[in-house]
Amino acid sequence: MSKIILAHGEGGKLTREFIEEIIFPLFRNEPLKTLTDSAVLGKIKDGKIAFTTDAYLVSPIFFEGGDIGSLSISGTINDLCMCGASPLAISFALIVEEGFEIENLKKILKSAAVTAKKAGAIIATGDTKVLPKGKGDGVFIATSGVGVITKGRNISDDFIEEGDKIIVSGDIGRHGATIAAFRHNLKGKKLSSDCAPLNAIVDALFESGIKPKALHDPTRGGVATLLNETAKRTKLGIEIYEEKIPISKEVSAVCEVLGLDPLYLPCEGRFVGFFKPKDAEKAMLILKNFKSCKNCSIIGQTTKIRNKMFPVLIKTKMGSVRPVDELSGIQLPRIC
Amino acid sequence: MSKIILAHGEGGKLTREFIEEIIFPLFRNEPLKTLTDSAVLGKIKDGKIAFTTDAYLVSPIFFEGGDIGSLSISGTINDLCMCGASPLAISFALIVEEGFEIENLKKILKSAAVTAKKAGAIIATGDTKVLPKGKGDGVFIATSGVGVITKGRNISDDFIEEGDKIIVSGDIGRHGATIAAFRHNLKGKKLSSDCAPLNAIVDALFESGIKPKALHDPTRGGVATLLNETAKRTKLGIEIYEEKIPISKEVSAVCEVLGLDPLYLPCEGRFVGFFKPKDAEKAMLILKNFKSCKNCSIIGQTTKIRNKMFPVLIKTKMGSVRPVDELSGIQLPRIC
Numbered sequence: 001m002s003k004i005i006l007a008h009g010e011g012g013k014l015t016r017e018f019i020e021e022i023i024f025p026l027f028r029n030e031p032l033k034t035l036t037d038s039a040v041l042g043k044i045k046d047g048k049i050a051f052t053t054d055a056y057l058v059s060p061i062f063f064e065g066g067d068i069g070s071l072s073i074s075g076t077i078n079d080l081c082m083c084g085a086s087p088l089a090i091s092f093a094l095i096v097e098e099g100f101e102i103e104n105l106k107k108i109l110k111s112a113a114v115t116a117k118k119a120g121a122i123i124a125t126g127d128t129k130v131l132p133k134g135k136g137d138g139v140f141i142a143t144s145g146v147g148v149i150t151k152g153r154n155i156s157d158d159f160i161e162e163g164d165k166i167i168v169s170g171d172i173g174r175h176g177a178t179i180a181a182f183r184h185n186l187k188g189k190k191l192s193s194d195c196a197p198l199n200a201i202v203d204a205l206f207e208s209g210i211k212p213k214a215l216h217d218p219t220r221g222g223v224a225t226l227l228n229e230t231a232k233r234t235k236l237g238i239e240i241y242e243e244k245i246p247i248s249k250e251v252s253a254v255c256e257v258l259g260l261d262p263l264y265l266p267c268e269g270r271f272v273g274f275f276k277p278k279d280a281e282k283a284m285l286i287l288k289n290f291k292s293c294k295n296c297s298i299i300g301q302t303t304k305i306r307n308k309m310f311p312v313l314i315k316t317k318m319g320s321v322r323p324v325d326e327l328s329g330i331q332l333p334r335i336c
Numbered sequence: 337m338s339k340i341i342l343a344h345g346e347g348g349k350l351t352r353e354f355i356e357e358i359i360f361p362l363f364r365n366e367p368l369k370t371l372t373d374s375a376v377l378g379k380i381k382d383g384k385i386a387f388t389t390d391a392y393l394v395s396p397i398f399f400e401g402g403d404i405g406s407l408s409i410s411g412t413i414n415d416l417c418m419c420g421a422s423p424l425a426i427s428f429a430l431i432v433e434e435g436f437e438i439e440n441l442k443k444i445l446k447s448a449a450v451t452a453k454k455a456g457a458i459i460a461t462g463d464t465k466v467l468p469k470g471k472g473d474g475v476f477i478a479t480s481g482v483g484v485i486t487k488g489r490n491i492s493d494d495f496i497e498e499g500d501k502i503i504v505s506g507d508i509g510r511h512g513a514t515i516a517a518f519r520h521n522l523k524g525k526k527l528s529s530d531c532a533p534l535n536a537i538v539d540a541l542f543e544s545g546i547k548p549k550a551l552h553d554p555t556r557g558g559v560a561t562l563l564n565e566t567a568k569r570t571k572l573g574i575e576i577y578e579e580k581i582p583i584s585k586e587v588s589a590v591c592e593v594l595g596l597d598p599l600y601l602p603c604e605g606r607f608v609g610f611f612k613p614k615d616a617e618k619a620m621l622i623l624k625n626f627k628s629c630k631n632c633s634i635i636g637q638t639t640k641i642r643n644k645m646f647p648v649l650i651k652t653k654m655g656s657v658r659p660v661d662e663l664s665g666i667q668l669p670r671i672c
Binding site for chain 2: 006055083129144327
């Protein structure tokens with residue numbers, strides 16, 4: 001059998017065989033092995049529990065730098081570590097369209113398993129459902145994650161004060177530009193998604209004694225929307241410098257051709273962090289130990305609020321100041 | 337605006353407004369209110385963590401006795417309490433097709449919120465993604481749940497022994513028969529899905545000092561598949577009596593007309609429990625306090641294994657014995 005059929009999602013014999021023959025060899029771990037209604041994760045003695053979810057509809061399913069499998073696991077791990085949590089377990093719900101190639105599904109599952117393993121997380125529980133041909137579009141994945149926030153790792157926008165430095169962990173817009181380029185059939189040799197788990201990088205910051213005040217990953221809506229959300233929550237202004245925003249030549253080229261603004265393009269392996277001024281340079285040194293962070297940059301700081309409607313301002317390379325609004329309308333459907 | 341548009345899923349202004357104006361008033365709770373990357377649930381000092389997920393594609397979205405909203409919350413709560421866990425928090429990932437009526441979406445969200453509230457669980461984190469028209473089919477939902485298994489509530493198939501009694505908590509096949517009847521335009525006045533959370537019933541058993549050895553909910557694949565899976569895991573045989581299996585007249589009628597076997601029809605508000613013989617009658621008395629359990633029944637027991645290929649046997653009303661296999665092939669696509 002080379003294609004998914006409806007019976008793979010019916011909960012009977014074929015579902016069991018699919019799980020035993022395809023899922024198990026890839027995701028093998030103790031809680032999953034029991035194959036019962038819930039995974040039992042054991043006790044968590046110290047620390048608060050963090051809990052997150054996301055649905056992934058990305059089109060194309062396979063793209064330069066990743067696929068829907070690695071994207072879904074990275075996204076969930078990143079949501080956990082953006083609140084200081086270490087990933088403990090991930091759930092994986094697959095919605096597959098009838099007729100989807102089992103070989104392609106295996107590639108997706110393998111990529112999910114490898115990404116989770118590298119990040120030290122397990123895929124502890126899952127579900128497989130099949131949509132009749134034409135009622136879906138290949139594969140959708142919904143993942144959720146449970147993590148533990150140990151003592152000293154509680155971070156929150158509540159800690160942000162006027163004058164805090166804002167760091168992006170690497171060049172921005174790669175994921176969005178990669179998907180946009182694919183859709184418009186633009187070829188760029190070096191362009192690939194930044195899709196990757198961030199937990200090792202966040203761990204390195206904490207282990208060096210640097211506590212970020214807050215961390216967020218600029219996914220849908222990009223850096224611009226993230227900064228607007230943070231400004232609204234903290235009731236502070238934010239000031240960034242265009243010349244400090246790291247953007248690769250490849251991403252710039254795609255944005256120029258397609259008329260996209262990199263500040264609104266999603267990243268899937270970057271964070272925007274808010275740091276005490278005295279921690280910012282030290283944080284940069286630690287980030288630079290990671291290949292994916294070699295272009296990290298202090299892009300600006302929080303300020304007193306000047307304009308409530310537009311709390312985020314950018315100083316352009318030309319020296320002018322303009323407001324940066326949150327994303328309104330749509331830029332790229334099914335980007336993640 | 338009366339319909340979902342792509343921008344509702346883009347993570348920008350319209351997504352924020354959708355969350356603030358529609359999701360918040362319904363799901364309001366502390367962890368959700370922060371609207372950050374993960375919900376922070378607090379510490380869990382005693383007990384193991386249980387974790388589960390399911391995707392819901394049910395068609396029709398609204399059916400007698402429930403809708404995709406109440407179904408997704410009930411299903412997740414039930415998966416948790418089938419392993420003895422009390423539901424703590426639920427995640428809710430929405431995949432909506434462009435053009436879907438916002439009023440209908442509100443109904444679904446309200447029904448999810450009410451079901452969670454009744455069961456004492458919170459919807460702590462979520463996600464909304466929009467599929468372009470024609471790439472989905474109305475609404476899909478993926479929920480996951482985190483629960484706590486407190487001391488003394490660890491239940492597992494490992495505890496099942498030869499001679500244990502098997503109880504179903506109510507009449508079977510209602511959810512499957514309701515969906516099947518709708519699709520074939522059969523009208524039955526009293527037929528409605530059994531879709532409901534089971535945690536109050538499970539709590540009542542534990543509070544009366546009765547510890548089920550194992551509990552499972554007969555969803556996809558129905559009671560027949562559940563019994564086969566349990567027999568395989570425990571390496572025991574299972575013997576059930578046709579005359580003891582509670583099936584309503586309405587479900588029987590639908591099955592007769594459509595040629596369906598109620599043993600394979602999914603329930604969404606029933607459990608199959610395995611009990612020590614001395615506990616079984618007492619468990620029945622407790623169950624009978626719940627309206628949904630008034631037809632609960634001891635349907636059989638575990639036995640030595642006689643036939644490895646077919647470990648589950650049924651004694652028919654005619655006195656003959658026949659094997660009950662797990663579901664093979666498909667019976668009803670998109671039943672949940």
